[in-house]
Amino acid sequence: MVRAVLCGFAAGTWALQQSAELPSRLGLSLCVVLLALFTLAAGVLHRIQWPWGKVLLILCAALIAGYSWAAWRAQIRLAWALPIELERRDIKAVGIIASVPLSDTRRTRFVFKIEQSDPAVPLMPRLVQLSWYAQAGTLPVRIRPGERWMFTIRLVRPHGNANYHAADLEASMLERNLRATGYVREQPAPQRMAGRASGLLMALERWRDRQHLRIHEVLAHAPHTGVVSALAIGLQTGISADDRQRFTRTGTNHLVAISGLHISLVAGFAAALAGWLWRHSCFIGDHWPLWLAAPRVAAVAGAAAGLLYAGLAGFGIPAQRALLMLLIVALSFASARRVAVSVVLAWALAVVVAIDPWATITAGCWLSFGAVAVILLAASAGRMAYSKAADKAAKEMNGSILSIRGIYAWGVYRWRRLLATFTASARIQGAVSLGLIPLTALWFAQVPLLSPLANAFAIPWVSFLVTPLVLLGVLLPAPLDALILKVAHAFLMVLAKVLDVIAAPSWALYSIRTPDVLALAFAALGMGWSLMLPGWPLRGAAPLLFLPLALPLSSAPAEGEFRITVLDVGQGAATLIETAHHRLLFDTGPRYDMTADAGQRIVLPFLRARGIEQLDALVISHADNDHAGGARAVLTELPVARMRASLPPKHALWRQARAQQVRDLAACHAGESWLWDGVRFTMLWPNETNERRGLTRAATKSSKARGGREARNEVSCVLHISNSHHAALLPGDIEAREERALLTHNPAALSATLLLAPHHGSRTSSTAGFLAAVAPRETVFQVGYRNRFKHPNAAVVARYQAHGSNLHRSDHDGAVQFETAGAEFFVERYRTAHRRYWMGR
Numbered sequence: 001m002v003r004a005v006l007c008g009f010a011a012g013t014w015a016l017q018q019s020a021e022l023p024s025r026l027g028l029s030l031c032v033v034l035l036a037l038f039t040l041a042a043g044v045l046h047r048i049q050w051p052w053g054k055v056l057l058i059l060c061a062a063l064i065a066g067y068s069w070a071a072w073r074a075q076i077r078l079a080w081a082l083p084i085e086l087e088r089r090d091i092k093a094v095g096i097i098a099s100v101p102l103s104d105t106r107r108t109r110f111v112f113k114i115e116q117s118d119p120a121v122p123l124m125p126r127l128v129q130l131s132w133y134a135q136a137g138t139l140p141v142r143i144r145p146g147e148r149w150m151f152t153i154r155l156v157r158p159h160g161n162a163n164y165h166a167a168d169l170e171a172s173m174l175e176r177n178l179r180a181t182g183y184v185r186e187q188p189a190p191q192r193m194a195g196r197a198s199g200l201l202m203a204l205e206r207w208r209d210r211q212h213l214r215i216h217e218v219l220a221h222a223p224h225t226g227v228v229s230a231l232a233i234g235l236q237t238g239i240s241a242d243d244r245q246r247f248t249r250t251g252t253n254h255l256v257a258i259s260g261l262h263i264s265l266v267a268g269f270a271a272a273l274a275g276w277l278w279r280h281s282c283f284i285g286d287h288w289p290l291w292l293a294a295p296r297v298a299a300v301a302g303a304a305a306g307l308l309y310a311g312l313a314g315f316g317i318p319a320q321r322a323l324l325m326l327l328i329v330a331l332s333f334a335s336a337r338r339v340a341v342s343v344v345l346a347w348a349l350a351v352v353v354a355i356d357p358w359a360t361i362t363a364g365c366w367l368s369f370g371a372v373a374v375i376l377l378a379a380s381a382g383r384m385a386y387s388k389a390a391d392k393a394a395k396e397m398n399g400s401i402l403s404i405r406g407i408y409a410w411g412v413y414r415w416r417r418l419l420a421t422f423t424a425s426a427r428i429q430g431a432v433s434l435g436l437i438p439l440t441a442l443w444f445a446q447v448p449l450l451s452p453l454a455n456a457f458a459i460p461w462v463s464f465l466v467t468p469l470v471l472l473g474v475l476l477p478a479p480l481d482a483l484i485l486k487v488a489h490a491f492l493m494v495l496a497k498v499l500d501v502i503a504a505p506s507w508a509l510y511s512i513r514t515p516d517v518l519a520l521a522f523a524a525l526g527m528g529w530s531l532m533l534p535g536w537p538l539r540g541a542a543p544l545l546f547l548p549l550a551l552p553l554s555s556a557p558a559e560g561e562f563r564i565t566v567l568d569v570g571q572g573a574a575t576l577i578e579t580a581h582h583r584l585l586f587d588t589g590p591r592y593d594m595t596a597d598a599g600q601r602i603v604l605p606f607l608r609a610r611g612i613e614q615l616d617a618l619v620i621s622h623a624d625n626d627h628a629g630g631a632r633a634v635l636t637e638l639p640v641a642r643m644r645a646s647l648p649p650k651h652a653l654w655r656q657a658r659a660q661q662v663r664d665l666a667a668c669h670a671g672e673s674w675l676w677d678g679v680r681f682t683m684l685w686p687n688e689t690n691e692r693r694g695l696t697r698a699a700t701k702s703s704k705a706r707g708g709r710e711a712r713n714e715v716s717c718v719l720h721i722s723n724s725h726h727a728a729l730l731p732g733d734i735e736a737r738e739e740r741a742l743l744t745h746n747p748a749a750l751s752a753t754l755l756l757a758p759h760h761g762s763r764t765s766s767t768a769g770f771l772a773a774v775a776p777r778e779t780v781f782q783v784g785y786r787n788r789f790k791h792p793n794a795a796v797v798a799r800y801q802a803h804g805s806n807l808h809r810s811d812h813d814g815a816v817q818f819e820t821a822g823a824e825f826f827v828e829r830y831r832t833a834h835r836r837y838w839m840g841r
Contacts, residue, residue, distance in 0.1 A: 002343055004055070005062045006350040011634040012066020013353045014360035017171075020835040023071050030275065031068040035056035047690055064454060070357035074174075078841050080123045082180045088786055092118040094150045095793065098127065101143050101208045102237055106593060107131045108140055112151070113197075125179030128155060132184040140184075145205035148193040155182035159785040161568045162814025162830050162839070163602055165445065165514050165609030168361075174838045175358035204311050205267045208233045211474055218482045224492040228485060230256050231462075231470045235312035241595065246496060249503035251433070251440075251451025255462045257313070260368060262467050266309045267326050269468075271302030287706030299333035302326060309471075317352060318358050318368040324348035325372075345372055363443040367436060374435030377531045378428045429455055431531055434543075435578040438523040441512045441549050445608040449510050454502045457651065458495060468492045482542050512549055513611030519570055552611065560678030560723055563819040564754065566604065568830070569598040571784030571791070572626035575730060575756065576607070577721060580677035583607075586719060586730050591629030599630025614638055616676070619668070620645035620653065621717040621732030628653065635660050644668045646686060646715040646732075668717035670745075674713045678723060684741060684749060685718035713759065714738055720749060726820045728754040729774055735759055741771040747773040753825055754778045754818050757800070761792025766799060776805045778818065778827060785811040 016022075023031065040062035099111035112130045117121070132140045157180060160169025173179070184190060211233050226238030237256060247253045251653040254261070275298030281288040306326040310319040319679050325348045332339045349369055359365040408568060433452045440447055448454070469488035473481045515523070525544025529536070550647050557563045559580045567574045569589030577584040585607075589598025607615075618640045620628050628647070634640075635656050642664040643657050657665055663804070672683040716732030731751035734742075739758065742750060755776035758765040779800050781792045792809070800807055806827075808816045814830035831839055 003346040004059055006346040008059045008062030009066040009069075009348050010353045012063040012068075013070040013357040014066075014261060015063070016067050016070040017358065017361045017836070018193055019837050022074055022078070022837045027069060028075075029069070031064050035064045036067065038064065041602060042090075055186050055794075066353070069354065073357050074837065077174065077177060077179075078838065080125050080179050081841065082155055082157050083121055086119070086121065088154055090152050090154060092150065092152055094148065094193065096202075097143050097145050097147045097149065098197075098205070100205060100212055100233075100235060102146060102235070103139055104594065105134070105139075107133045108143065110143065112149075112153075115148075116446045125155075127177050128153075128180040128182060129173070129178045130182055130184055132190075135186060137138050140190075145209050146197040146202045148195050148197065150191045150193055152185040152188050152190075153182050153806070154185060155180040155788050157841075158838075159277045159569055159840075160813075161602060163241055163568050163606055163832060164565070164815055164817075164834075165606055166602055167605075168836075170838055171358065171361055171836065175356060175362070208235075208312060208314075214478075214481065215485060218485050219489055221641070224489055224496065226252055227256050228470055228489055229494055231262070231467055232474050234316060234319075243496070246499050246503060248446070249448060249509045250454035250458070250499045251448030252454050252458045252499065254318075254371075255455075255458055257316070257318070260318045260325075260372070261459070261463060263306045263309050263313075263322040263326070265463055265467065266471070267302035267306035267322075270305030271298040274298050274301030289464050299330040303330035317356070317362060317364040320352050320355070321348050321365075321368050321372070324351050341376055345369065345376070353355050363439075366439050366443070370436060370439050371432055374432050374527075374531065375428055377435075377528070378431035378609045381753070409787075426456075429459075434530065435527045437546065437549065438515070438520050438527060441515050441523070442520060445512055445514050445611075446604070447512055448508065450502050450505075450508050452479065454499055457498055457502075461491070461495055461498075466495070508761055510616070511608050511611065511613055513552045513555075514609040515552065517550050519552060522546075555610075557819065558821075561820045561822075562721060562723060562728075563680045563817065564721070565606075565817045566756065566780045566782060566808075566810065567598075567602055568814045569602050569630075569782070570810075571760070571787045571789070572598060572629065573621070573732075573756070573760075573782045574598060574603050574630065577728075579679045582616040582676040583612050583614075584619065584681070585615050585634065586619045586717075587621050587627040587732070588618075588630035588634050590626040597630040597633055599633030601629055603634060607638065612638075615640045617642040617644065618662075619643075620647060620715055621668075621730075622646045622712045622715055623648065623651060624712055624733065628731065632656060635662070643670075644717060646712075646717050668715075680720075680722045682720045682722075682749070683717060684720050684746075685731075685738060687741075687745075718742070720752065722752075723820060726754070726825055727752040728756075728818070729776070730756050730759040733759040733761070733765075735764045736767050739765065739767050743769055743773055750774045752776055754780070755805075757781045757792060757796070759791075761796045762789070763793040763796060766796045768799060771799060771803050771805075775803070776800075777825070778808065780808045780810070780816055782810045787811075 001279045038057045041057050093112070093114045095112050095114040097110055098113040101108050101110040103109075109129065109131050112128050114124060114126055114128065117124050130151070132143075134140070151537050158170045158173040158178065160167075160173075161645045162168075173181070211227060212235060212602070215229050215232060216225060216238075219228060223240060224243060226236070226240055227237050227243055230236045234257065236288040239256060243256070244253075247256055275294045278288055278292075278294045278297045291826060303323075303326045306323050306637070312325040315318040315323075328339065328344045330349050332344075355363075429452050437447055466488050469484055469491065471489060473484035475481075476484060522545045526542045529542035529545070530539060532539055557578055557580055561580070563578045565576045565578075567576070567589065570592075572590035573587040575586040577586065587601070588603055592601075615634075615638055618631070618634065620631055620643070622628070623646070628645075631653050635653070640657070640660065640662045643662045644666060645651075645653065646668045646751060647653055654665070668683055670683060670685055670687045671769040674681050713733040713735055714737065716734045716738070716739075718732060719730045721728045721730070729750060735758065750770070750773045752774050753776065755774050755778070757779055759772075761781045781797075797807065808827075808829060810816070813832065816830070817828045821825045
């Protein structure tokens with residue numbers, strides 16, 4: 001009953017996170033009234049001996065309690081908001097550096113706790129994420145946690161790209177209580193103020209910062225420095241792209257964070273050491289165990305060590321789960337009570353979601369608690385098998401090893417115990433790999449098939465070699481720490497080589513389309529059925545229930561129809577066109593910085609979630625970063641059959657496409673046309689003369705920066721897609737001159753139901769004659785939130801409105817999906833269809 005109530009409370013918090021709107025104060029009051037009534041009714045039913053009714057009412061009360069608690073917490077947190085009129089305006093703020101500053105070649109990022117602001121605003125956000133950009137290639141002065149500074153900053157409200165099957169940045173910021181993001185202005189110059197913040201948490205941040213700097217000082221530019229930093233202090237931002245891909249392909253991501261496993265190992269070591277020292281009275285006495293039992297001392301020491309290590313990790317959700325379980329077990333030891341492990345897990349879940357109601361919408365929460373639940377289920381069966389094997393071997397010993405037969409029996413006994421231990425461990429590892437398939441498919445649309453093999457090597461290697469060495473390096477003084485950290489890094493290099501061998505097969509990472517609710521339910525049932533005790537009915541056939549995950553029903557358009565998904569990539573463009581059997585990607589979004597681009601963050605996760613394992617065509621409209629910045633990642637990760645682009649002849653993407661064995665490579669040119677599944681694709685621009693002139697100008701090194709951009713814009717690929725009822729026009733970044741040229745050549749070919757606004761709705765495009773020829777019923781502006789170009793231009797928007805077009809903006813609507821069905825033309829805006837209460841707040 002306790003487990004059900006605790007899990008019901010967690011389910012209630014999860015239910016709120018699926019809501020499009022928060023309940024009003026009246027609605028929240030009604031929830032509290034219902035909670036009281038259900039609790040009272042449960043007490044009445046208990047007295048009249050109706051247990052099932054009592055259980056049902058208590059579960060309802062737990063659900064309402066969780067929902068109400070999460071709603072109350074959300075209302076308090078969302079009340080702290082940056083006024084819209086202060087977005088992108090200078091604000092003078094005095095505050096404290098509240099996190100470890102993270103620097104790269106472009107900027108230093110940190111959390112800033114605002115103490116005073118000018119203008120002073122009621123409920124001004126207290127925690128904001130700031131970037132301090134380098135000037136003339138030089139990073140700003142070094143800052144430290146706890147320092148007090150006065151900055152002039154510009155902020156915006158929390159806003160992230162909103163796409164199907166992608167991470168929700170706004171939810172993540174809400175969970176971390178970061179209610180605005182922005183950057184530091186160079187003028188007026190920032191000033192370091194007198195005084196520093198105090199307190200235990202700030203002291204911990206300063207210590208983490210010192211360790212972070214020391215690790216990077218010792219290891220410098222070593223390839224796995226980021227992994228060492230992640231294992232030492234929980235900062236994963238420095239992990240290289242190669243390491244991330246390596247761990248993803250082998251399913252070993254959990255080992256490069258301070259996870260529950262690592263905290264449990266540290267706590268176990270501390271408990272064993274404290275228990276041993278206490279039993280020996282620390283060699284200074286002989287009767288300490290008489291005052292207090294050694295197991296209780298060991299439990300308290302283990303919990304304290306776990307608390308310290310979780311603090312180093314920044315108290316992430318897996319760390320919170322492990323720490324809470326340790327604390328509950330330590331409390332049970334101290335009070336001489338036995339508590340079932342499943343109850344401990346349920347209590348940990350309830351406390352985690354009570355502290356952080358938004359934890360239920362994070363992958364870390366589901367994977368961490370799911371893994372432990374699977375381990376408990378598998379261990380119960382494994383423990384029975386182990387006991388049977390050990391009992392059988394013990395009987396064969398016949399109580400004596402003083403004869404040849406006894407020695408032989410003893411050897412068999414030890415061998416069988418070892419084999420039973422290995423079998424139980426292998427069973428648990430296989431169970432975890434199998435049991436997490438539904439969750440990994442849901443969150444990542446990928447399943448690492450060789451995860452059991454990789455983890456069989458990586459778990460003991462990292463847990464018993466790398467992590468202890470990293471912790472030892474953190475604790476030892478210089479110069480001993482440098483030697484230990486370098487040895488730990490050497491072990492990581494061995495791990496990387498082994499994982500590269502395991503991840504080498506192309507099939508090592510199996511892509512799965514994001515499953516629907518029914519497929520997930522079947523997979524969860526199959527997982528639970530397969531983990532039952534030996535002899536359970538039809539246990540061997542349980543994996544068949546996983547088939548809906550591997551063989552999902554097709555969601556492709558019907559023959560002769562097409563679907564267009566305009567992704568929200570910020571200030572840039574990326575669009576997927578699907579027909580019955582073909583997929584075309586038009587542009588790939590921008591490159592955000594040296595380590596991230598829209599291809600890796602948005603486009604590829606979306607394609608994988610849709611079950612798209614290759615592209616029939618990739619079109620790069622022109623060489624500008626906001627259209628071609630993500631192409632490198634797409635070409636690297638997905639097979640591409642055909643590529644069309646308006647790029648200079650020596651552009652790096654041509655070389656990469658050849659290296660990736662793209663079979664059909666050519667520049668965009670007007671007149672090219674092909675038919676896929678009853679849908680016509682026609683390239684309308686550039687013509688041969690314009691293409692030659694524009695690419696030559698764009699590639700000329702002596703051209704000015706703006707002139708180069710104009711040259712690239714004039715050769716943008718313009719693609720027209722049509723079936724018997726509807727058409728779509730994707731014009732890239734063409735401007736007024738190219739629009740007039742298209743009108744002169746063949747105005748009738750421009751007609752389209754859907755138009756992606758040329759050049760993001762800039763004032764130099766979308767001329768009146770062009771709009772009259774296209775006559776779009778639906779128009780999409782792919783623009784970034786509060787972008788510095790002020791796209792779309794107000795006059796251009798008015799022009800579209802005058803033509804009666806329905807307008808969509810990626811910064812307001814997120815991704816927008818259009819689908820034809822005969823004469824019908826369906827439209828879905830992501831932020832409307834998948835709205836959550838925190839969006840836009």
